[in-house]
Structures are given as C-alpha cells and as structure tokens.
Amino acid sequence: MAADSRKKIFRLLCRFGAIILTRFGFWNCFCMLMLFAERTEVKRRPDIQVPYLYVDMAVAVLCASFMSFGVKRRWFAMGAALQVAVSSYASYIGGQVHYGDWLKVRMYSRAIAIIGGFLVLASGAGEVYRQKPRTRSLQSTGQVFIGIYLICLAYSLQHSQEDRLAYLNHIPGGEITLQLLFVLYGVVALSFLSGYYVRVAAQILSTLLPLIILFIDGNIGYWHNTRRVEFWNQLKLMGQNVGIFGAVLILATDG
Template sequence: MVDNHTPLNHPVITAASRKMKPDIHIPYLYVDMGAAVICASFMSFGVKRRWFALAAAVQLAISTYASYVGEQVYYGEWLKVRMYSRALAIIGGFLILASGAGEVYRQKPRSRSLQSTGQVFLGVYLICMVYSLQHSKEDRQVYLNHIVGGEVTLMLLEVVFGILALAFLSGCYIRLAAQILATILPLIILLIDGNIGYWHHTRKVEFWNQMKLIGHNVGIFAAVLILATDG
C-alpha cells in the first residue's frame, strides 16, 4: 500500500506497486497460512498447546521477518511501527501461552524464562506506543480526537504506557501492570483502532491491514488477560 504522505513521484511508486500485493511472496504465503491454521487449530482444541503456541511464535516471527525484508509493499515509517510492534507483542503473547501461564489444571510447571521473554516483547510494544504518540502525527491526531484534555491527557497516557513498559521489562508488578493495561486496551481497540474512517480513508491504510492490526490488539489483550489473572 502507498502512504498518503508519500509524493506521487516517489521512486517506489510505480504502476506495478499500485496493484495489490501480499507482504510475502505467493508460494511462501500459502505455507505461512497453512502453518498458522494448523497451530491455531491445535491450540484451540488444547492438543499440545504449549508446543503449538511456541510453533506459532516461531511462524509469526519468520513471516514478519520475511515481510520486512521482502519489501513487497511500501509502508510509511509510522505504519511500520504500528505493524511490527504489534506483531512482536503477539509473538510475546504466544510465548506467554507456551510458558504454561493461564492453564487451569497445570500438569507441568510453567516456564518462567518463556514467560519473561514474552513480557519483554510486550514491554517493547508499549515503548513503541510511547514513541508513536511522541513522533507520529497520525497516531497523535486520532488520540486527540477521542480524549478529553488534549495534549495534557496525551502526555499522561505516554507516562502510563512508559511505566507499564518498565514493569513488563523488569518483571516487577506484572499482574498489576497487566490489569491496568487490560483496562486500557479495550478502549484503544474500540475508539482508536475501530476508527476505520480515519485510518482507511484519511491515512490510506488498507482495510485488510487495519483489520489485521485490530486483530493483533485483540490478541495482545488476550495475552494481557492471562497475565492479569495468572501473572
């Protein structure tokens, strides 16, 4: 997709680049989709959930890397931050699931190393959110359209996200930090991500891409809920 802030004479924009392209080359795209469906199916039925959660984390890491290096589609820098930070957080969520966190009847002890790694990924995601609110006028504008207090409230949000990031990165007060984030994320999903008109029509984010970003944030919310109840 083409960012609306990119000039029409940008060297990346050609007749071919205006056509819809997947982020990954077609043969590998089908393999990636098949792997995702298999991992999701086994996790849903609770069959070797830890193993398939770990496999899903590896699969998503590979597909995200392939998308990044393939450069099939041009994205603006602000959109790259949104996309790749959420993908990283979803990988962290899979690692948290693979650690055994959230299991009602845990037959094996949880892997604290996997959980800690997943928490670090969530912390990096929150740092990227702070970065976007500070440096991305696209992100700043959509927040300012929906919060009371303008720049002051936006600054407070940046501080909150920064503190939560430190909690996840350090491993301190994880359950409390997850509970706070679990309270904030639904509002972000509904008011910020759910503003399809702003992202799709004003900022020229492809509809499918915005749906993917919403899905990623829902997945992040699920991972945070696990930590909020079993952190």
C-alpha cells in the same frame, strides 16, 4: 467466600484470554486473504511471495487449531510464535510493499507483542489445570516483547502525527491526557521489561486496551480514508491488538 468468588472470576477471565489468543491465527489469516484480494484489484503485491504465503497461513491455521483444542498447547504456542516471527521477518526483508515509517512501527510492534503473547502461553500461563510447572524464562521473554510494544506505543504518541491525531480526536483533555498516556505506557512498559509488578501492570493494560481497540483502532474512517491504511490491513491491526489483549488478560489473572 469473597476470595473464592474472586478466584472464579480470575479463572474465567484467564480462560477468556486464552480463547482469544489461541483463535488469533484464524482471524489473522482471514484478514490476510481479504487484504491480498483487495490488493489484487489494484494490482498490488502481497507482503510475502505467493508460494511461501500459503505455507505460512497453513502453519498458522494448524497451530491455531491445535491450540484451540488444547492439544500440546505449549508446543503449538511456540510454533505459532515462530510462525509470526518468520512471517514478519519475511515481510520486512521482502520489500514488496512499501509502508510509511509510522505504519511500520504499528505493524511490527504489534507482531512483536503477539509473539510475546504466544511465548507467555507456551510457558504454561493460562492453563486452568496445569500439570507441569510453568517455564518462567519463556514467560519473562514474552513479557519483554510486550514491553517493547508498549515502548513503541509511547514513542508513537510523541513522534507520529498520525497516532497523535487519532488519540487527540477521541480523548478528553487534549495534550495533557496524551502526555499522561505517554507516561502510563512508559511505566507499564518498564514493569513488563523489569518483571516487577507485572500482574498489576497487566491489569491496568487490560482495562486500557479495550478502549484503544474500540475508539482508536475502531475508527476505520480515520485510518482508511484519511491515512490511507488499507481497510483489511487496519482490521488485521485491530485483530492483533485483540490478541495482545488476550495475552495481557492471561498475565493479569495468572501472571
């Protein structure tokens, strides 16, 4: 009976993670629209040139819609991963908006992790009634991308004063706790990169990420007022971490 109850809980959590990840595109597009409307008031450009921006958002909404309804989820998850990759690359090479190095690490590492999450979904992980065997190579690639994101998190804790202060202001224990988190991120990253104990690592990360989203990303006053991160850009970054949480939840229950 206990084993059956555990399976049911895992199945519900897996489905919840898939719901979060498949709906990520809607929130991301909404934040982008609000961000670029915010920039219009101060005459700043969007990250991508306008004609391509609308195409990019249309593709994102299309993929999110089909994934949400479960129609060819694997194919559209792959399409969503490609869309995020192309969008991030176009933003990076476009150079229409200049960000600080520490903010670039936050933005592009999360984009990489979201791509990894979609690759995990495209592999067949997270399907309640799996009719085809999962593609392990796709899942492994997705796990590597999430591992890269964790390495960037660990790097930021050592080399980004902005990120360090965000943690130090909200965690007990000060520098000692910060270093313990650095080690934890590194160990979990190695697990994702190597493919060993991924499920355990994902369970640890799925416990940690909600706290980061709530206390670190959710400190809008710190990021917007003190570090001059645009309001809707911070909400976009927060949404990306929620999407990553959805992917990690899938790996924690169906990895």
